[in-house]
Amino acid sequence: MSLHDDAVLVLKGYEDQQELRDVYLEHLAAHEDGMYKPCSAGHVTASALVIDPERGRVLLTLHRKLNMWLQMGGHCEPEDTTVAGAALREATEESGIPGLTLLPGGPVRLDRHPIPAPCNWHLDVQYAALAPAGAAAEISDESLDLRWFAYDEVAGVADTSVVRLLEETLKRL
Numbered sequence: 001m002s003l004h005d006d007a008v009l010v011l012k013g014y015e016d017q018q019e020l021r022d023v024y025l026e027h028l029a030a031h032e033d034g035m036y037k038p039c040s041a042g043h044v045t046a047s048a049l050v051i052d053p054e055r056g057r058v059l060l061t062l063h064r065k066l067n068m069w070l071q072m073g074g075h076c077e078p079e080d081t082t083v084a085g086a087a088l089r090e091a092t093e094e095s096g097i098p099g100l101t102l103l104p105g106g107p108v109r110l111d112r113h114p115i116p117a118p119c120n121w122h123l124d125v126q127y128a129a130l131a132p133a134g135a136a137a138e139i140s141d142e143s144l145d146l147r148w149f150a151y152d153e154v155a156g157v158a159d160t161s162v163v164r165l166l167e168e169t170l171k172r173l
Helices: 003-013 018-030 083-095 151-157 160-172
Strands: 043-052 057-063 072-075 109-114 121-130 143-150
Touching: 003 018, 003 083, 003 121, 018 043, 018 109, 018 121, 043 083, 043 160, 057 083, 057 151, 072 083, 072 121, 083 121, 083 143, 109 160, 121 160, 143 151, 151 160
Parallel strands: 043 121
Antiparallel strands: 043 057, 043 072, 057 143, 109 121
16 A cells, blocks of 8 residues: 555544545545655645643653754655555654654644645654653754643644644543
């Protein structure tokens, strides 16, 4: 099964945000290359909010290009076989934390946001990743900073998409 096929199955099984989910599915039906960065109509991305429920905190990255506090995530790569795997790979690479595990139940949210040309849209499939006990984060080249924030601090530093992702994640814990 291809990454494209996996994304279609994941999205068909995702029961929330039905209107937005349908936009994703229409995009994938129209674009066989819709999973990857070269697709100028937009492309599916994968991300994960790294969470430490024992300490009531989340790890956010100060994105190098956007200068915004965000969850870990990014573009799907040719070696990715599943959207969930891409989200976990991105979270591990950007957090430097080995042993992350995705919160069961599939994607937590979808978030479609415009990006600069030559592409038009990121169609982000958002997961949550649980940090193992005693996890120590290590900043990557993609970040200006990496920091743990208490749940109640997130709204003061991040945009509404991250706040909504945290809210939906906490409902699943």
